[in-house]
Amino acid sequence: MTLDEFFGVGRTITLGSHTFRADEIKAFAAKYDPQPFHMDEKLAEASVFGRLCASGWHTASTWMKYNLTAREDAGGVTWEGPGPRPVFGPSPGFRNLKWLKPVYVDETITFTRRALSHRALASRPGWRVLTIVCEAFDSTGDKVLEFESAVLIEAG
Amino acid sequence: MTEKKWAFEDFEVGTVIDLGSKHVTAQEIIAFASEFDAQPMHLDEEAGKASILGGLGASGWHTCSMFMKMMCDAFLLDSTSQGSPGLDYVRWKKPVLAGDTLTGTSTITAKRESASRPTLGFVTVTHELKNQDGEVVAELQNMGMFLKRNAGAAA
Numbered sequence: 001m002t003l004d005e006f007f008g009v010g011r012t013i014t015l016g017s018h019t020f021r022a023d024e025i026k027a028f029a030a031k032y033d034p035q036p037f038h039m040d041e042k043l044a045e046a047s048v049f050g051r052l053c054a055s056g057w058h059t060a061s062t063w064m065k066y067n068l069t070a071r072e073d074a075g076g077v078t079w080e081g082p083g084p085r086p087v088f089g090p091s092p093g094f095r096n097l098k099w100l101k102p103v104y105v106d107e108t109i110t111f112t113r114r115a116l117s118h119r120a121l122a123s124r125p126g127w128r129v130l131t132i133v134c135e136a137f138d139s140t141g142d143k144v145l146e147f148e149s150a151v152l153i154e155a156g
Numbered sequence: 157m158t159e160k161k162w163a164f165e166d167f168e169v170g171t172v173i174d175l176g177s178k179h180v181t182a183q184e185i186i187a188f189a190s191e192f193d194a195q196p197m198h199l200d201e202e203a204g205k206a207s208i209l210g211g212l213g214a215s216g217w218h219t220c221s222m223f224m225k226m227m228c229d230a231f232l233l234d235s236t237s238q239g240s241p242g243l244d245y246v247r248w249k250k251p252v253l254a255g256d257t258l259t260g261t262s263t264i265t266a267k268r269e270s271a272s273r274p275t276l277g278f279v280t281v282t283h284e285l286k287n288q289d290g291e292v293v294a295e296l297q298n299m300g301m302f303l304k305r306n307a308g309a310a311a
């Protein structure tokens with residue numbers, strides 16, 4: 001099989017869905033993003049958002065949670081060779097992250113991933129960098145989050 | 157007139173805001189990872205040591221979330237922030253390990269008024285987090301939306 005097949009290049013994978021309840025929105029916000037519109041219903045009503053909504057970091061971190069459950073090395077695809085099975089390493093970061101719409105309390109968000117391409121790393125022989133598009137949609141189908149991420153992979 | 161310290165007018169290109177410091181504990185790293193990024197190197201000291209991170213390391217998403225709290229405490233909670241449409245980039249440059257103490261700065265790199273909303277402006281901020289050895293562990297750039305100082309009176 002090719003690396004393209006293993007990574008599912010061009011294919012959108014649905015990772016899972018998550019409903020953001022008030023208690024978890026507030027718990028995350030209290031630790032990491034205690035702005036009024038993430039902390040309290042009444043204060044949120046008076047804010048630009050109009051209703052309690054999740055921290056953007058809460059939404060993005062939850063993408064990661066569901067991404068792990070459906071990773072290529074978590075049983076999604078079986079590597080058939082040739083050569084050793086590619087090993088997933090760390091991510092150097094991401095870019096163009098957009099919080100397109102607030103994630104309001106009790107909203108159910110569906111997370112997706114799509115592999116775009118991969119290339120050899122000149123600085124690290126035997127390693128490749130895989131670029132992926134990460135997205136999240138609310139129950140009306142509106143996109144609430146998108147970003148372009150990368151992950152280092154030991155392959156070949 | 158807002159009573160907040162930071163309104164759109166107060167952010168000047170070139171201004172550097174100190175984000176204070178944050179000590180990162182193993183307990184916090186494990187708690188975050190258990191919920192959002194349950195990979196062995198974020199959950200277990202031995203697995204971390206055996207990994208490319210070289211020790212129990214924070215999820216990159218945890219680093220971003222800790223950065224957010226530092227920014228809230230440094231200026232965002234005392235500002236006219238209306239949220240952020242997103243980030244241009246986040247670069248995880250070095251592992252953030254249990255026991256590290258992070259410091260950071262936010263530098264204002266651009267600003268412009270909103271064309272469609274006269275009470276609002278956009279501020280571009282470039283952020284840097286360092287560890288106790290002075291190594292840059294993360295670089296971020298985002299845009300924030302802030303009300304102007306007289307926005308309440310005009311509304």
